[in-house]
Amino acid sequence: MTKRREIADGMKTRIAPLLASVQARLGPLAGMLRPILVPFLAVVSALMIGAIVIAISGRNPLLAYAGLIDGSWGSGRAIAGTLVRMTPYVFGGLAVALAFRAGLFNIGGEGQLLLGTLAGAWVGYQLALPAVIHLPLALLAGVLAGFIWGGIPGFLKSRTGAHEVITTIMLNYLAIGLAGWLLNDNRLMKDPSPTNVIARTPLIAESAHLPALIPGQDAYPSASAAPEIVHWGVVLAVLATIAASFFLWRTVWGFEVRTVGANPSAGRYAGINVPRVITLIMGVSGALAGLGGAIQVTAVNYRAILGFNVGYGFDAIAIALLGKNNPFGVLLAALLFASLRSGSTRMQSLSGVNADIIAVIQALILIFVAADQLVRWLYRIRARGLEERTTLTRGWGR
Amino acid sequence: MTRGRFLFILAVIVVLIGAAMYLSPSTLENETVAASMLATTLGVATPLTLGMLAGLFCERSGVVNIAIEGMMLTAAFVGYTVGAYTQSLILGLLAAMASGGMMALLHAWLSVTFKVDQIISGTVINILAFGLTGYFNDLLLRRRDVDIQSAGLTPTIESLADRPVIGFFFKPIDALSDVSVIGPIFNQKPIAWMAIILVFVTHYVLFYTTWGLRTRAVGEHPHAADTVGINVFKMRYANVVIGGLIAGLGGAYFTLESTPQFEPLLTSGRGFIALAALIFGGWTPFGGWAAALLFGAASAFQSNAQQFGVPISAHIIGMIPYLLTIIVVAGVVGRAFPPAAIGQPYQKE
Numbered sequence: 001m002t003k004r005r006e007i008a009d010g011m012k013t014r015i016a017p018l019l020a021s022v023q024a025r026l027g028p029l030a031g032m033l034r035p036i037l038v039p040f041l042a043v044v045s046a047l048m049i050g051a052i053v054i055a056i057s058g059r060n061p062l063l064a065y066a067g068l069i070d071g072s073w074g075s076g077r078a079i080a081g082t083l084v085r086m087t088p089y090v091f092g093g094l095a096v097a098l099a100f101r102a103g104l105f106n107i108g109g110e111g112q113l114l115l116g117t118l119a120g121a122w123v124g125y126q127l128a129l130p131a132v133i134h135l136p137l138a139l140l141a142g143v144l145a146g147f148i149w150g151g152i153p154g155f156l157k158s159r160t161g162a163h164e165v166i167t168t169i170m171l172n173y174l175a176i177g178l179a180g181w182l183l184n185d186n187r188l189m190k191d192p193s194p195t196n197v198i199a200r201t202p203l204i205a206e207s208a209h210l211p212a213l214i215p216g217q218d219a220y221p222s223a224s225a226a227p228e229i230v231h232w233g234v235v236l237a238v239l240a241t242i243a244a245s246f247f248l249w250r251t252v253w254g255f256e257v258r259t260v261g262a263n264p265s266a267g268r269y270a271g272i273n274v275p276r277v278i279t280l281i282m283g284v285s286g287a288l289a290g291l292g293g294a295i296q297v298t299a300v301n302y303r304a305i306l307g308f309n310v311g312y313g314f315d316a317i318a319i320a321l322l323g324k325n326n327p328f329g330v331l332l333a334a335l336l337f338a339s340l341r342s343g344s345t346r347m348q349s350l351s352g353v354n355a356d357i358i359a360v361i362q363a364l365i366l367i368f369v370a371a372d373q374l375v376r377w378l379y380r381i382r383a384r385g386l387e388e389r390t391t392l393t394r395g396w397g398r
Numbered sequence: 399m400t401r402g403r404f405l406f407i408l409a410v411i412v413v414l415i416g417a418a419m420y421l422s423p424s425t426l427e428n429e430t431v432a433a434s435m436l437a438t439t440l441g442v443a444t445p446l447t448l449g450m451l452a453g454l455f456c457e458r459s460g461v462v463n464i465a466i467e468g469m470m471l472t473a474a475f476v477g478y479t480v481g482a483y484t485q486s487l488i489l490g491l492l493a494a495m496a497s498g499g500m501m502a503l504l505h506a507w508l509s510v511t512f513k514v515d516q517i518i519s520g521t522v523i524n525i526l527a528f529g530l531t532g533y534f535n536d537l538l539l540r541r542r543d544v545d546i547q548s549a550g551l552t553p554t555i556e557s558l559a560d561r562p563v564i565g566f567f568f569k570p571i572d573a574l575s576d577v578s579v580i581g582p583i584f585n586q587k588p589i590a591w592m593a594i595i596l597v598f599v600t601h602y603v604l605f606y607t608t609w610g611l612r613t614r615a616v617g618e619h620p621h622a623a624d625t626v627g628i629n630v631f632k633m634r635y636a637n638v639v640i641g642g643l644i645a646g647l648g649g650a651y652f653t654l655e656s657t658p659q660f661e662p663l664l665t666s667g668r669g670f671i672a673l674a675a676l677i678f679g680g681w682t683p684f685g686g687w688a689a690a691l692l693f694g695a696a697s698a699f700q701s702n703a704q705q706f707g708v709p710i711s712a713h714i715i716g717m718i719p720y721l722l723t724i725i726v727v728a729g730v731v732g733r734a735f736p737p738a739a740i741g742q743p744y745q746k747e
Contacts, residue, residue, distance in 0.1 A: 057537055105517055162727040165464060165517060166677060169670045170720040177720070181713035310663070314525050321518065354536040356662075359529030366522045371512040392517040392741075 039322055039329070041375050042368030043336065050361040054353050064351040071346025072339035078346075080228045084300060086338035088113065088309075090237035091292025092316030093323060093330035094244050095150075099164075099285040100325045101248060102277060103261035104157070105392045108150060108168030110313035111175030112286040115149045116142035116293025118179060121304035122189065124204025124297060131207040135298060138208045142294020143287045149175065150286015151279060158275030164282065165392075172313065183306045191303070199306035210299035233295035237331075240288065244327040257281050289316070318366050337362065403680065403726070407688045410722070411439075414695045418702045435698045437586070441656070443687075443694030444590040445470065445665075448648030449672025450679070450686040451593075451600050452641040456502070457681060458604065459637035460617035460739045464520035465505050466645050467669025468527030473498040473649025475531040478660040479538050481653075490654055495646035501527065502642020506635045513743035524669075532662045539660060589651045594687075596644065601683040613637050617737035620744045630744045648672070674723040681736060693719045 051061035072082045092109045099106040106112075119141035127134065153167040182189040183199035191202045213230045248254040259267040260277045268274050297304055319337055323329030340362065344355035368375050376382070415435050419428045449466045456463035476497035481490025501523055508519040604610040615623040616633040624630050653660050671693055678692075679685030696719045704712045 053533075107521075156724070156728050160728040162724070162729065166674060166727050167724055169667075170674065170723045173667060173720045174717050174724075177713045177717035180716075181711045184713065185711065311528065314521065314528070317521055318525060354533055356529060356532035356536055359525070360533050361529075363522060363526035363529045366525060367508070370514045370518050370522050371508050373512050392515050 035324065035326075036329070036332075037381065038372050038375050039324065039333075039369055041379055041381075042322070042365050042372075045368050045375065045378065046361050046364035049364050050357060053360060054351075054357060057353070059351055059353045064347050064353040064357070067347035067350030067353075068340065068343035070343070070350070072343030074346075077228045078342065080230045082335070082338050082342045083230050083234050084228070085342045086334050087231075087233045087237045087299075088292040088296050088312065089315060089319055089334035089337055090241060090331055091288050091295070092312060093319035093334050094240055094327060095285040095288040095292075096316045096320035097323065097325040097327065097330050098244060098248070098257070098288070099282060100320060100392075101261045102257045102281045103264065103392065104154070104164050104278065104282060104285075105317075106150065106153075106168055106282065106285050106289075107165055107313055107317065108153065108171050108286065109289045109316040110309060110311070111168070111172035112146040112149045112289035113293035113296075113309055113312055114175045114179050115145040116290030117297045117301075117304040117309075118182065118189070118201075119145035119290070120294030120297040121201045121204055124208035125202045125303070128205060129207060131209075134205065134207040135210060138204070138298050139210075139291060139294045142290045142297070144290070146290015146293065147283045147287040150289065151283030154279040154282025157282070158278040179304075179306055183304065189304075201304045203302050204297065208298055209302070210295060231295075231299040233299045236291075236295065237334075240291075241327045241331045244288075244330075248327070253277075315362075318362055321366060322369050324369075400680070403678075404685065404688060407678075407692050411692055411695045414699045418699050421703060421708050422706050431702070435695070435702060438698035438701065439691055439694035440586055440590060441694070442697045443690040444586075444593045445648040445651045445668055446672045446675050446690035446693055447593040447597060447687055448589075448644055448651065449669050450675045450690050451596055451683065452498075452645035452648065453673050453676040454600060454604075454641070454681060454683060454686060455613070455637045455644065456505075456641035457676065457740055458617045458737055459613045459634045460620060460737055460742065460744070461506070461509055461634055461638050462516040462520065462741050463505070463638070463641060464517055464670070464673060465501065465523035465527075466648075466672050467665055467667065468520075468524035469498045469501045469642055469645035470649035470652070470669045470672075471531055471663070471665045472501050472527045473646035474652040474664055475535060475649075475660055477646075477650040478653035478658070479534070482539070487654065491647075491650050494650035494654065495643045498644070498646020498649055499639050499642040502639045502645070503635075505642070506638040509743065510631055510634045510638070513745070516741055516743075528663065531660075535660060535662055587655045589647060589655045592647065593651075597683050597687045604683065614737070616744075617739055620739050620742075621747075624744075624746065630746075634744070645669075671719065671723075674719075674727075677736075678723060678726050692722070696722075 047065070051065070054061040054064050070078070072078055092113065095109055095112070096106050120138045123138040123141040124134075127137070129137065149171060150168075153162070153164045153171060156162040156167050157164050180199065183201065184190055186192045189201050190196070191198070191200050193202070210231050210233055213232055213234065246254075248258065256267065256272045256277050259270065259272060260274055260281075264274050267277070293309075296309075301308070315337060319330055319333040322333035322336070323331070340358045344358045347353055347357075348355050415432055418435050419431045422431045449470060452469065453463045453466050473494040477490045477494025480493035481487060484490070504526075505519055505523055508514040508522065509516040514522075604613065612623065612628050612633055615626075615628060616630050616637075620630045623633075649665070652664055672690070675689035675693060676686050678689035679687065696715075699718075700712055700715045703710065703715055708715075
């Protein structure tokens with residue numbers, strides 16, 4: 001006990017002045033870096049524990065992390081793969097973050113994205129239109145499907161008080177059931193070609209393809225090729241981030257959303273139509289996830305496939321939490337998660353560490369971010385002022 | 399749990415079994431179909447019942463538990479791995495329960511001590527469980543090529559009836575399972591029986607003991623409980639961990655009793671269904687059990703319909719429980735009242 005105390009005190013006396021001197025030297029920059037200090041330390045701590053787990057499993061953690069970096073940022077192709085993987089994460093993370101700002105926890109990202117892929121793919125293969133109309137229509141279909149699938153729990157929450165965590169989880173399974181039904185039946189949406197045994201739609205028309213960012217790369221090898229071509233969806237993701245940020249802090253709607261999240265009663269007294277805000281923000285949240293799905297269809301897979309996005313909803317939650325529900329934070333967090341994901345294959349081939357370690361590291365990051373007191377206590381950082389805190393458990397089980 | 403909701407659940411179960419009898423080919427006796435439906439219902443309901451009870455202890459003490467899924471998945475993996483390496487059913491079972499308890503301890507630590515939002519804490523545990531089981535499954539099971547089938551795990555009631563001491567309890571059950579038509583209903587395995595016994599035990603503990611009264615007090619009005627000298631933190635910790643142990647038992651059902659093998663994401667959302675059963679049943683042991691049986695009956699109907707080529711897609715029938723849950727939480731069939739202080743971290747003044 002005393003030994004632990006000694007070590008802790010030692011850390012306190014050594015690290016605290018170090019941080020203070022760094023802060024003094026960096027001056028104004030430190031003020032800018034402060035909001036990302038805790039998430040950054042959370043990532044560092046998680047990577048360190050991850051290294052210990054890897055070492056215990058008898059592998060070389062340094063080699064593993066070298067592979068991780070090489071696989072995600074080591075070459076042009078690697079960077080492209082990372083950016084492409086980042087795109088759906090950004091939309092999912094923004095979806096969770098926006099709902100979170102209104103005090104709502106959207107676990108339904110997986111179902112909303114799935115509906116977005118189904119709608120986008122249907123428009124993509126069913127209709128024959130010029131590209132100028134076809135592509136936007138396919139994306140819009142994804143937005144609309146996501147809006148409906150996210151709006152239902154919002155509507156139920158505002159009218160009957162049904163907690164969105166339960167309803168979004170149930171809607172995930174309903175979406176999976178719906179997709180299973182549609183994609184396994186030749187008369188519905190299943191690819192009817194005689195050789196096909198997979199639950200997937202036919203390929204979408206070329207007029208619904210989201211083009212590559214660099215025109216020369218428009219070769220579109222095959223739909224199953226690794227995602228190594230940066231498409232316009234990446235730009236859309238960045239634009240969505242800017243739009244979400246503008247929406248939250250520069251519009252009346254954003255103000256209403258944040259007020260409802262901070263204190264619904266205060267919002268009601270201020271004349272905000274709380275039920276409408278709740279329904280709409282859940283719809284918008286779902287629409288973002290749905291758009292992410294439609295982009296995945298029109299830019300990467302060129303069809304909807306059952307079961308390619310298992311766990312997407314939880315990844316989206318992790319990204320929103322790591323990004324502190326700030327759109328730009330979400331962008332950074334999505335980039336980090338995409339890097340982990342896209343580097344994991346190279347890591348496995350280089351060091352023999354199973355790619356599932358990524359999920360462990362992600363969970364550890366989350367623990368440190370969620371319990372930020374833990375990070376503050378570990379690194380002796382004092383909290384500055386009161387942070388905006390939202391209670392998600394309000395009205396649980398109603 | 400209102401009487402209306404209870405009757406609603408019973409009616410749906412009866413309708414599902416009736417529909418299965420009606421849809422099955424005429425060569426099959428109606429009694430046989432009903433008995434096999436009931437047997438499947440009980441089997442499917444076992445992990446749901448245990449998960450529901452896990453959530454019940456946790457939430458009655460005022461801590462939201464959406465981590466049942468993660469706890470069950472961890473326990474399913476640990477139970478199987480320990481069982482495989484030690485070739486011992488009992489050690490596997492104990493390890494499963496202990497690992498469920500450990501995950502619950504983490505949940506309590508985050509949400510009671512650090513006052514992290516309980517839904518976020520639960521989400522973190524789920525993600526951690528997905529990651530850890532995936533990683534160590536690859537490391538310990540897939541690459542080493544071990545299995546526990548040779549150890550003769552998954553005992554039947556018959557084999558237990560011959561054992562000393564415990565045989566006393568299982569003999570009458572064994573006798574019942576030999577009766578011709580209703581036999582299959584009673585021919586359940588040990589964890590399934592433990593789940594049913596635990597429902598009654600939980601009801602007694604929660605409503606007829608000091609412990610239960612304190613647990614409910616801490617969940618309804620922690621300040622008042624604190625005033626009369628109940629340690630709110632200790633009660634919450636204890637109940638969350640008890641829940642974790644029960645969830646561990648539920649996890650063990652998957653790999654030690656149902657099918658002796660582990661694969662990633664094995665629990666496939668049944669922890670969330672258990673949570674739905676808890677809410678469906680209005681935070682009462684019997685209400686939750688009835689809801690778990692309803693989900694079980696829906697699942698039994700699905701496999702039954704598939705078997706006899708009913709012209710409705712199995713995917714559509716499989717959606718019934720989820721749809722019902724949404725309808726129920728939307729308050730269409732009777733209102734339920736959650737513990738008043740649920741979700742609020744306790745702050746001593």
